[in-house]
Amino acid sequence: xxxxxxxxxxxxxxxxxxxxxxxxxxxxxxxxxxxxxxxxxxxxxxxxxxxxxxxxxxxxxxxxxxxxxxxxxxxxxxxxxxxxxxxxxxxxxxxxxxxxxxxxxxxxxxxx
Amino acid sequence: xxxxxxxxxxxxxxxxxxxxxxxxxxxxxxxxxxxxxxxxxxxxxxxxxxxxxxxxxxxxxxxxxxxxxxxxxxxxxxxxxxxxxxxxxxxxxxxxxxxxxxxxxxxxxxxx
DNA sequence: TAGACTAGTTTGCTTTACAAACTAGTCATT
DNA sequence: AATGACTAGTTTGTAAAGCAAACTAGTCTA
Numbered sequence: 001x002x003x004x005x006x007x008x009x010x011x012x013x014x015x016x017x018x019x020x021x022x023x024x025x026x027x028x029x030x031x032x033x034x035x036x037x038x039x040x041x042x043x044x045x046x047x048x049x050x051x052x053x054x055x056x057x058x059x060x061x062x063x064x065x066x067x068x069x070x071x072x073x074x075x076x077x078x079x080x081x082x083x084x085x086x087x088x089x090x091x092x093x094x095x096x097x098x099x100x101x102x103x104x105x106x107x108x109x110x111x112x
Numbered sequence: 113x114x115x116x117x118x119x120x121x122x123x124x125x126x127x128x129x130x131x132x133x134x135x136x137x138x139x140x141x142x143x144x145x146x147x148x149x150x151x152x153x154x155x156x157x158x159x160x161x162x163x164x165x166x167x168x169x170x171x172x173x174x175x176x177x178x179x180x181x182x183x184x185x186x187x188x189x190x191x192x193x194x195x196x197x198x199x200x201x202x203x204x205x206x207x208x209x210x211x212x213x214x215x216x217x218x219x220x221x222x223x224x
Numbered sequence: 225t226a227g228a229c230t231a232g233t234t235t236g237c238t239t240t241a242c243a244a245a246c247t248a249g250t251c252a253t254t
Numbered sequence: 255a256a257t258g259a260c261t262a263g264t265t266t267g268t269a270a271a272g273c274a275a276a277c278t279a280g281t282c283t284a
Contacts, residue, residue: 140263160240184249
């Protein structure tokens with residue numbers, strides 16, 4: 001398994017990543033965290049993820065609904081909104097632009 | 113020209129980008145800012161870039177030397193250190209891992 | 225009943241981001 | 255010689271983020 005991505009680099013894109021996951025299916029904070037691990041996005045601390053989800057709800061990108069679980073405490077599932085989908089698309093565009101810029105820099109340094 | 117990258121997304125990688133540019137040649141803050149624009153990395157505010165350069169010098173990644181300019185105030189040129197080169201390589205690895213993870217997510221959503 | 229795992233909230237500290245104000249140099253107009 | 259535009263850097267003050275840690279609380283197994 002590849003090395004973990006430092007929270008430093010992950011910071012800016014965390015919201016975008018969450019929106020992409022929630023666009024596929026509704027998830028709750030704890031599950032989201034595990035889902036990200038599966039994608040190689042190293043464990044985001046709960047002190048970061050839960051407040052971020054709350055902030056994203058305030059911004060109108062997602063909505064949360066509490067649901068009881070048969071195997072633990074109640075979960076708070078988050079659903080992406082129409083605004084959230086727009087924001088997700090905006091993120092994808094920005095990401096592709098960023099990729100281009102950074103990869104150009106990396107390529108230049110390797111064949112100098 | 114493509115749309116600008118929000119400071120939000122740029123945040124985590126700003127230090128890595130600066131290290132890559134300084135690895136090619138020494139630069140001063142203002143010139144660095146213009147160089148980044150050329151790579152499509154939208155104008156980083158001076159309130160961010162100058163303090164970051166100072167912090168990077170404290171961390172030992174770069175060293176600054178003042179040099180007079182014939183066409184303006186004195187400039188502070190920054191040179192990458194051996195530690196900085198290590199950090200730069202670490203960044204490149206992390207970046208490639210991040211790219212894999214995020215692109216997997218994007219691909220999945222497009223063919224669902 | 226104690227420990228492990230799940231699930232979420234809240235608090236408090238530290239770091240970061242950055243607009244804005246300020247100093248200071250050159251150069252072209254007016 | 256004064257004004258404005260561009261270059262170049264520092265400092266200050268505020269706001270926002272990140273997150274460890276403490277706390278509550280549910281299930282399940284030993």
